[in-house]
Amino acid sequence: MTLKEILSNSVTRKSAGTGLLLIIVAALTLEATSVIQFFFTQRGLRQEAIQRAESELDATKNEILDVINQAEAAVRNNMWITRWCLDIPDSLHRVTELLVKNNPVVIGSTVALMPGYSKKHPLYAPYTFRAGHELLRKSLATEEYDYPNQEWFKMALDQSDGFWSEPYIDKGGGDILMTTFSMPILDKHGELAAVLTADISLNWLTEVVGDIKVYPKAFSMVLSRAGRIVVCPEESLVMKKTAAEMARTLEDTTTALAISRAMLAGKDGNMQIKENGIVNQVFFSPVEKTGWALSIIIPESDIYGKSRRIGFLVGFLQLLGILMLILIIRSSGKNQLEYQKLSRQREKMEGELRIASNIQMSMIPKSFPPFPDREDIDLAAKLEPAKEVGGDLYDYFIRDDELFFCIGDVSGKGVPASLVMATTRSLFHSVASREHSPAKIVASINSNLCEMNENTMFVTFFCGVFDLKTGRMVYCNAGHNAPMVLREDIQMLEVEANLPMGVLEDFTFKEQEIYLQYDDAIFLYTDGLTEAENIQHELFGEERAQEVLHRRRGSYEHLKALLKAVGEFVGEAPQSDDLTMLFLHYLGHQDPGKDKHLILHNDIQQIPQLAEFVETIAREKSLEQSLAMSLNLALEEAVTNVILYAYPEGSDGLVEIEAILKEKRLDFIISDSGVAFDPTQKPDTDITLGVQERRIGGLGILMVKTIMDKVEYRRENGKNILSMTKHI
C-alpha cells in the first residue's frame, strides 16, 4: 500500500463515521417530529369529534322539541274551551275534532271525563283521529279498553303541567309508533274533571335521528324514560328491548349498563365502550319534557382512521428515507476510492475527444477561394479556436445555384460544446442537402439536438439559403447575433427573435428574406469577435468591426484585416472564446434589367409604389403608354385583392411582386403568405347584363384575365402564387 492509498482509505473511514452519526441524528429528529405531530393530530381530531357530536345532538334535540312543543301548545290552547264544554258532554267531541284539525302534528285527541263526572255518561271519552285525509270519531269508553286504567289517563291526573306517555305502538291505527301528551282539566269549581290529550306519531323521530351521520359508521339511539329503545338502526330492537336488556348482549355489559343508567338519569356526557375490538365513543344528552335520552355512537376508527393511515405512511417514508441515506453515504465512501481512477480515465478520454473534435473541425470547409469557378460570389470564412476547445462552427456549400450557409455558437466550452458543434455541423450538412427552406433546416436540426441534448446545451445559429441567380436570400436566425448587411452603409440585418436551437423541441422558427444586389455583402460573426476583451476588460464591439469593414476589400482580406484589428485591440489578453466570421460578397445579378422585385405591405396606400414599379418596367422595355396602363391595371387589381383579403384584418403581411422581363414576354409573379385563395376560380362576371342585374363586384379579376394572356394560380409552401404572362 502506498502512502497515498493509506491516506485515502483513512479519509473513507472517517467519512463513514460521520455518516453513521448523521443517520442517527436524522432518524431521531424525524421520529421526534412525527411523534409530536401524531400526538397533536390525535388531540385535534378528538376535539373535532366532540364538537361535531355535541352540535349534532343539540340540533337534533331542537328538532324533536319543536314537534313536542307544537303538540303541547295544541293541548294548552284548547284547555279553556274544554272546561267550558264540560257541562255539555255531547259537545266535547267537537273540541277534539277542532284540536286535530287545526294542528297538523296531532294525529288523535280525546277528552276523557273522570269516571262518574257526568251523570248521563259514567264513562265518557270521545276520540277524533286522522285516517288519511279524513277525520274519524270513536269512543274510547269501552269496557275492554278501560281508559281510566291507561297510563296517559292515570299519570296525567296529578301532573298539572301535563304528561308525556311512554312511546307505544298503536294497534288500532296501523302499528304506528306514537306518544301521547295528556293534561288534567279542572272544572269551574277547581275539581278534577277530565283529561285532554293529543297523540303524535313518532315516525318522524326515526327519520330525524336516523339522519344523524357525523361520521360514516356513526349511528344514533333514543331511549324512552323507561329505558326502552325507541330509535335504533337495528330495527328488531325497537320497542322490543330495553337498554338494560341490550347491554347484557354486549361484550362490556358493565360499561353499557353504566351508560344507560347515566342516560336515563337525564345526564349529558361522553363515555367509551369497546365492542368487537372497536372502541366506540358514546355521546348522550337528555331530551327535556319527554324524558327521552338521545345518543350518538362513533367508532374511533372513524375519528382517528385517517390520521393513523397517514401515520403509517409517514413512518414508512421515513424508514425509506433513512435507508436511502445509509445507501448514499456508503456509496459516497466508495466513490472517493473510485474518483482517482475515474479522473485518470477522464483525462485519457478528454484527450481522445479533443482528437475527435479536431477531426470534425478539419471537415469544415477552409480552402480559399471556396468556389473558384464561380464569378457571382466571393466568400471567405475563418474560425479562430480559443485555447480550450470551443463550440463555434460555420459551413457552406452550393447546390443548384443556391448557396447554403450557416454560422453558429454552442453555449459553453470544452469537450461537450465541441461535440455538439460537430453534431450540429454534420446535421446541417445532411439536412440542407435535401431541405430547401432555412426555417425547416433549423427546425430539423433543433429537434435532433433537443432529442439528444441531455446537458441542456443550446446553439445560436444563423442559416441562409442564397439564390445566386436572383439575389434572393432566405434566412432563419435562431438566436444568433444579427449579421451585418454591407451596401452604401453598414446595417444590421433584420432578424426574427427565434429561440436558439436545442431549447424547445417543437419551437416554430420563422424565416425572412432579403434581396441582395450586385456588390452587396453580408458579414456573419460569432460573439468571439464583438466580445473580444482587452486587459482593461473593454470589448471589441460592433463599431470597431464596422470601421474595418467600411473599406473596400475582397472578402478574405476583410477577415484578415478584422483578425489583425482584434489582435491589436486585445493585446496580451488571452483569447477566451472562439472567433468565427463569414463574409459573403455578392457579385451576381449584374444585369438589373432582367427581372425586378417589389415588396409591399398589405396596405392599400402602397398601391402608388406599384404604379411606379410598372412605370420603370415600361420605360426599360419601351412599352406603349396604353399597354403600360393595362399592365398597371391588372397588377393593381391582383395586388389589391391580396392586400384586402389575404391577411386577417389588422395583421401585417407582405405581397411580393416579381417581374421577369424577356424579349417577347413579361412574366409577373405575385405571392403572399396569406390564407389560401385562388382568384382565378371565381366565376366570371357577366358583362352583358343590364344595370339592375349587374353586380357591383367581380370586375377586378375579370380585367386581370382580360388584360393578361395567361393567369395561373398555385399554392406552394404556404404561399399563394399568382403568375401572369403578357406577350409583347
Next chain:
Amino acid sequence: MEIIINGTTASLIGRLDTPASPDALKELAPLFEQADKEIVLDCKQLSYISSSGLRIFLMLRKEAAAKGGKVIVRSINEDIRKVFMMTGFLNLFELQD
C-alpha cells in the same frame, strides 16, 4: 385625384385607383342625391381608373336607374374606353365626346 362638382356635373381629374376611391365616393355624394336628374361625369382629364373606380360609376348608375335619372360619361380617353369595353360598361353608360 381631384373632383370638381358643378351642379350635376362632376369633373374627374387624375388617377382613380384603389387608394383614391374611398375619398372619391365621399366627394361624389351630392351627385347621388341628384340621381333623379341628368348627371354628367366629365372624364376629359381622367387618366386611369381601376375596378374600385368603376364600382363608383356603377353605383351611381344604379342610383340613377332607381330614381329615374341618367348618367352621361363625357370625353373618356381611349385607354379608359378599353377598360369600359372589357367590363361591359359601354352598354351601361351613355357616352358623349
